[in-house]
Amino acid sequence: MILSFSSFLAAFAAANVMVLFLAILLRSKSPLSRFGLNVLLLFTAFIGIRMLFPLEFFYTITFPSKVALPFLFSWLFERPFSLPGGISVYLYQILLTVWISGTLCFLFQIISGHRKLQRLIRFLPTLNSTQVSMxxxxxxxxxxxxxxxxxxxxxxxxxPALTGFIRPVILLPDLAFEDEELRYILTHELDHYYRHDLLWKLCFEILSAVYWWNPLMWILKKELSALTELKADDTVIENLDAEKRIAYLECLTRIHKHQVQQFQSSNLLLTFSNARLDSLLYRAYYIIDDRKKRHGFGLIIICSMLLLLSTLFIFESYSISPTAEEESMKIIPEKCYFIKLDDNLYDFYSGDVYLGNVSNPYRDNFKDYPIYTKENEVLR
Structure with a gap:
C-alpha cells in the first residue's frame, strides 16, 4: 500500500462520485431510498474509510498523465514563490498550511462545543418523573x-436529543408529553445509543473537519445524519399500524414547530427532530409509506463495485527519471536530417548529434526529414 499525491487525488475523485450517488439515492424518493438502510449506512462508512485511507493497493492499475498532472505537479512542487527576506516557498506548502490550520480550527470548535454541552448537562438535575421512568x-x-x-x-x-458515548443522557425540551409521545421519543433516542450512532457521528465530524474545504464532505455528513434518523424512525414504526404512524408523525411535527435553537448545540448531539423542513418532509414520506421493505441486494452489488472501482485505477504524472534522461539522446525534429551513404544506408542526425543509421528514410516516420548527400546536395 502506497500513499502518494496521485493516490490522494484518485481517492478524492472516487469519494466525491460516491457521495453524489448516495445523495441522489436519498433524494430520489424511489424504491432505492426506501429499502436497504443498513446497506446505505455501510456504503457511507466505505466512503469515509476511502477518504481517511487514500492509498494505492497492489492491484491498482496505473495510467500515465502527460498533460494535466505534470502541469499540476509543476505548479505545486517545482515553482517556488519568493517572500520578503529571501524566503522561498512552494504552493503545496502554502496549501498544506491552510489545510492544517482549517482542520485544527474545526476540531477546536467540535471539542469546545462538546465541552460546553457537558458543562450544561452536569449542572442540570435528573428528571424525577414516575411517568418517564415507567x-x-x-x-x-x-x-x-x-x-x-x-x-x-x-x-x-x-x-429531544441524545448525548454520551458511554453513559447515555437523553435531553427533553420543556414541553408536556403524552405517554405515547414519550414512548416514541425514548425508543428513537435509545435506538441511536444501541446502534452507536454517536460514534458514527464523531467519525464523520472528524472527517468533515479534515476535509473542511470540500463541500461534498459536508453533504456526506448531512446524509449520514439523515440515514441514522431514518434508521431510528424505522425502529419506532416497525410494529405500528397506519394510525399510530400518523400519531408518530404528529409528534415529530409538534416538536419541529417548537424547534427554535436557543444555544449553540454540540456537533456530538443526536436530535430527535431537524430544524430543516425538507428533512421533516422526507421523514414523513418514509414513515407514511408502509410498503414492504426489500433486501437491497442489487444496491449491495452497486456499492461494492463503486468501492472496488475507487481503488482499481490511478493516474500518475508522466515523467522521465533523471538517470534515463542522462543516458538518452534528445531528438529535436526541426533539426533532424539524413545523409546518404554509398552502401544504400543513411546516417540519421539531430543537429550535430549522430543518432544511428537506417536503410529506408522514406517511411512515414521519416517523411518530413530532408536527405542530403555527403557533398550536401539535397535529395529531398
Whole structure:
C-alpha cells in the first residue's frame, strides 16, 4: 500500500462520485431510498474509510498523465514563490498550511462545543418523573437492556436529543408529553445509543473537519445524519399500524414547530427532530409509506463495485527519471536530417548529434526529414 499525491487525488475523485450517488439515492424518493438502510449506512462508512485511507493497493492499475498532472505537479512542487527576506516557498506548502490550520480550527470548535454541552448537562438535575421512568423501563425491557440512562429536561433545547458515548443522557425540551409521545421519543433516542450512532457521528465530524474545504464532505455528513434518523424512525414504526404512524408523525411535527435553537448545540448531539423542513418532509414520506421493505441486494452489488472501482485505477504524472534522461539522446525534429551513404544506408542526425543509421528514410516516420548527400546536395 502506497500513499502518494496521485493516490490522494484518485481517492478524492472516487469519494466525491460516491457521495453524489448516495445523495441522489436519498433524494430520489424511489424504491432505492426506501429499502436497504443498513446497506446505505455501510456504503457511507466505505466512503469515509476511502477518504481517511487514500492509498494505492497492489492491484491498482496505473495510467500515465502527460498533460494535466505534470502541469499540476509543476505548479505545486517545482515553482517556488519568493517572500520578503529571501524566503522561498512552494504552493503545496502554502496549501498544506491552510489545510492544517482549517482542520485544527474545526476540531477546536467540535471539542469546545462538546465541552460546553457537558458543562450544561452536569449542572442540570435528573428528571424525577414516575411517568418517564415507567416508559423508559418498558422501552428497555423490550430490548433486554438495563443500561443506566439519565434523563434531563431543560428549556435550553427545543428538541429531544441524545448525548454520551458511554453513559447515555437523553435531553427533553420543556414541553408536556403524552405517554405515547414519550414512548416514541425514548425508543428513537435509545435506538441511536444501541446502534452507536454517536460514534458514527464523531467519525464523520472528524472527517468533515479534515476535509473542511470540500463541500461534498459536508453533504456526506448531512446524509449520514439523515440515514441514522431514518434508521431510528424505522425502529419506532416497525410494529405500528397506519394510525399510530400518523400519531408518530404528529409528534415529530409538534416538536419541529417548537424547534427554535436557543444555544449553540454540540456537533456530538443526536436530535430527535431537524430544524430543516425538507428533512421533516422526507421523514414523513418514509414513515407514511408502509410498503414492504426489500433486501437491497442489487444496491449491495452497486456499492461494492463503486468501492472496488475507487481503488482499481490511478493516474500518475508522466515523467522521465533523471538517470534515463542522462543516458538518452534528445531528438529535436526541426533539426533532424539524413545523409546518404554509398552502401544504400543513411546516417540519421539531430543537429550535430549522430543518432544511428537506417536503410529506408522514406517511411512515414521519416517523411518530413530532408536527405542530403555527403557533398550536401539535397535529395529531398
Amino acid at each position: 416508559i423508559l423501563k418498558a422501552v428497555q425491557r423490550e430490548r433486554n437492556d438495563n443500561t443506566q440512562v439519565r434523563i434531563v429536561q431543560t428549556p435550553h433545547i427545543a428538541t
